[in-house]
Amino acid sequence: MVTVQPLVSEFTIVGRLEDLLLSSQGRIKYLSLTTPEADYVISVAKEQGESSMYLQPGCYLKVTGMRKYKLHQSEIKYKAYRIEVLPDTFLADDALTKSRPARAKILVCQGSSCGSKGGKTVCQLLAQELADQDLAEKIEIKVTGCMKRCKQAPYLVMPGRKAYGKVQPQQVSGLIQSHLRKYSALP
Secondary structure (H helix, E strand, O other): OOOOOOOOEEEEEEEEEEEEOOOOOOEEEEEEEEOOOOOOEEEEEEEOOOOHHHHOOEEEEEEEEEEOOOOOOOEEEEEEEEEOOOOOOHHHHHHHHHOOOOOOEEEEEOHHHHHHHHHHHHHHHHHHHHHHHOOOEEEEEEEEEEOHHEEEEEEEEEEOOEEEOOOOOHHHHHHHHHHHHHHHHHO
């Protein structure tokens, strides 16, 4: 029997913090980082997760860690071991300030449990509902890997870090109506 080992390398990403997911103890578990090239969801090592009070969405970070490319799953996992908040002077002439405007994001888990329990259908219905209500330009759906909430599959996180588990297709319209009401008033 042949085992396939993931390819591991070091990474450094400089980008704008869009959102972060905290554990019930207040430790940072995941960062959502935007660069002009791509968006990243990065898990945070336990040693680094204690610095949540210094991180606010919109600030710029330099994140260093390990990247694993899993050949059998064709996915890349990022784990941060060092997080630096960049000073405001960094922003003055940086190309990141010219990146696309920030949009609110709905994170939808597409890990194996969520995917098999209707996560793909929920994601498609979210996209359709956002388009129907003219919110697609203001709110982005971001598909993620496993968020480690498999017992709550399908799982999603709305803007403002409000999480929903065991989301059924018939609930999608109500979630959009109740949770994203404030975005419909935007120009």
